[in-house]
Amino acid sequence: MNSSTVPNSSKILIIGPSWVGDMVMAQSLFMAIKQQDPAVQIDVMAPAWSNALLERMPEVTDVIDMPLGHGQLQLKLRYQLGKSLRQKHYSQAILLPNSLKSALVPFWASIPKRTGYVGEFRYGLLNDLHHLDKSKLTMTVQRFVALANNVTEKDLEIDKIPVPSLQVKKENVQTVLDEFKLLTDKPVLALCPGAEYGPAKQWPARHYASLAKEKMAQGWQVWLFGSQKDHEIAEQINRIIEQESEHTAVNLCGKTQLAQAIDLMSLSNAVVSNDSGLMHMGAALGVPVVGVYGSSDPKFTPPLGDNSAMQSLNLDCSPCFKRICPLGHTNCLEKLSPKMVLEALNNIAADLDVLETDDAAMMKSDRSSV
Numbered sequence: 001m002n003s004s005t006v007p008n009s010s011k012i013l014i015i016g017p018s019w020v021g022d023m024v025m026a027q028s029l030f031m032a033i034k035q036q037d038p039a040v041q042i043d044v045m046a047p048a049w050s051n052a053l054l055e056r057m058p059e060v061t062d063v064i065d066m067p068l069g070h071g072q073l074q075l076k077l078r079y080q081l082g083k084s085l086r087q088k089h090y091s092q093a094i095l096l097p098n099s100l101k102s103a104l105v106p107f108w109a110s111i112p113k114r115t116g117y118v119g120e121f122r123y124g125l126l127n128d129l130h131h132l133d134k135s136k137l138t139m140t141v142q143r144f145v146a147l148a149n150n151v152t153e154k155d156l157e158i159d160k161i162p163v164p165s166l167q168v169k170k171e172n173v174q175t176v177l178d179e180f181k182l183l184t185d186k187p188v189l190a191l192c193p194g195a196e197y198g199p200a201k202q203w204p205a206r207h208y209a210s211l212a213k214e215k216m217a218q219g220w221q222v223w224l225f226g227s228q229k230d231h232e233i234a235e236q237i238n239r240i241i242e243q244e245s246e247h248t249a250v251n252l253c254g255k256t257q258l259a260q261a262i263d264l265m266s267l268s269n270a271v272v273s274n275d276s277g278l279m280h281m282g283a284a285l286g287v288p289v290v291g292v293y294g295s296s297d298p299k300f301t302p303p304l305g306d307n308s309a310m311q312s313l314n315l316d317c318s319p320c321f322k323r324i325c326p327l328g329h330t331n332c333l334e335k336l337s338p339k340m341v342l343e344a345l346n347n348i349a350a351d352l353d354v355l356e357t358d359d360a361a362m363m364k365s366d367r368s369s370v
Contacts, residue, residue: 010039011088013064013111015095015102016046016054019196020258020277021301022140023050024164024284026096028304029144030059031162036150043088045105052259053281056166073101082108094147095119095126115147140301163305164284166262173263182250182264186221190265190282192273193237194230194253198323200295201274203333205233209240210338211272216247223268225261225278228254270345275301283308288348290341294333295320307352309344311336 012033017023023046030042044054045064054063067081068074082105091113093106098119106114107125115128123129130147137143142156154160177184193208195201212222224234230253238249256264262281265271271282271289275296282289283303291303293312297319302310312318318332325332 010037011041011043011090011092013085013088013090013093013106013109014042014044015093015097015106015116016044016050016066017096018047020050020053021280022096022277023053024166024277024280025141025301025304026144027057027059027164027166027284028141028162029094029096029148030057031164032145032148032151032155034059035162036148043090049258052257052262053166055259056168056262057164058167075104078104079108081105082110085109085111092128092149096144096147100125117143117147138299141304161304164280165286166266166281166284168263168266168285172259173266176256176260176263177267179260180250180252180255180264182223184267186219187215187269188267189215189220189222190225190268190271190273190287191222191237191249192225192271192276192278192282193233194226194278195274195276196227196229197276197296200320200322200325200330200333201276201293202233203274203292203294203336205236206240207333207336207338207341208272209237211341212237212241212249213245213247214338214342216241216245220269222247222249223264224249224251224253225256225265226253230254270348272341272345279303288345288352290344290348292333292336292341294318294330294336295322295325297321307348309348311340311344 016026033040033042041061042059043062043064044060045066048065051063054060086109090111093111093114095102095116098117100120100122103122103125113128114126116126117130117132137146141161145161146156191208216222226234234251234253238251242248265282266285268287271287273279273282273291275291275293279289279291280303283305288307289303291310293310295318298310298312313332313336315332317327320326
């Protein structure tokens with residue numbers, strides 16, 4: 001991405017989050033800013049891995065690599081980075097992380113307006129402080145959008161917030177298809193069985209396998225997405241499938257770069273995922289998504305968009321927000337059956353059929369009136 005020449009009063013630097021799901025939801029903030037001022041230049045400072053996402057967000061003009069990893073302070077390097085940004089003459093910085101260290105670069109960049117939540121004692125570093133009322137802003141995406149200028153309470157109603165929308169290029173998609181020798185002659189079910197946070201967010205492998213077998217019997221193919229850490233659970237899913245079926249899923253875990261995963265997932269006809277960054281990515285691609293929730297709260301980080309659904313048992317012990325089940329049974333996920341998830345998928349498909357029928361009727365009406 002190349003910076004374009006715009007008035008200094010319309011240049012905003014966003015300090016981006018460090019998680020895939022949060023970065024996807026941050027696009028709602030970018031879209032809200034653009035709605036207020038279409039000419040504004042939005043640059044995002046974020047870890048290098050996030051380029052694959054940001055390059056697919058048309059609202060972003062330039063991406064600035066944050067060379068420091070999570071937890072690294074390195075004051076000298078942060079000072080040098082901030083000083084190097086002074087020549088860009090940003091009018092405002094908006095900080096999505098709540099950490100003290102995330103506020104240092106904008107301060108040393110001498111950006112006149114520095115916006116963010118109070119966070120870790122950031123008085124002085126920020127001069128446009130927001131105090132977070134968690135009872136009003138219950139969702140992460142609301143908290144991000146609330147940092148835009150001149151936002152009203154009505155703007156933060158969930159049906160008013162812009163829905164993230166990642167844009168892929170057909171030529172890139174075809175290149176990845178060719179590289180992995182994949183075909184799209186059958187509908188694709190994308191399964192995302194990993195969870196970076198911990199096993200208390202992971203739907204059991206046997207449930208994923210059961211769902212995969214059901215869809216394969218209906219003539220679908222199954223692609224498994226995730227990082228190298230998720231390769232083993234994907235292999236476990238395949239072993240279960242192969243015990244009772246002649247089919248097998250395509251295990252892409254650890255084999256794709258993030259950019260490739262985005263492009264391939266855009267071809268999916270449905271996504272089933274734990275509460276993870278890949279779940280948000282699928283929703284932002286406009287694919288029907290069912291998010292499976294265990295220890296986390298579907299009200300806090302739901303997949304956004306009309307084609308999304310959530311499945312949670314809402315047990316008395318959940319959400320506990322623990323990485324490992326403190327009771328040792330993970331009933332919130334064990335007892336969430338594949339049948340429930342399949343029903344959610346079918347309900348989304350039925351709704352889409354209705355929408356497509358309505359759209360077709362409208363197009364027919366439009367044609368007949370010409």
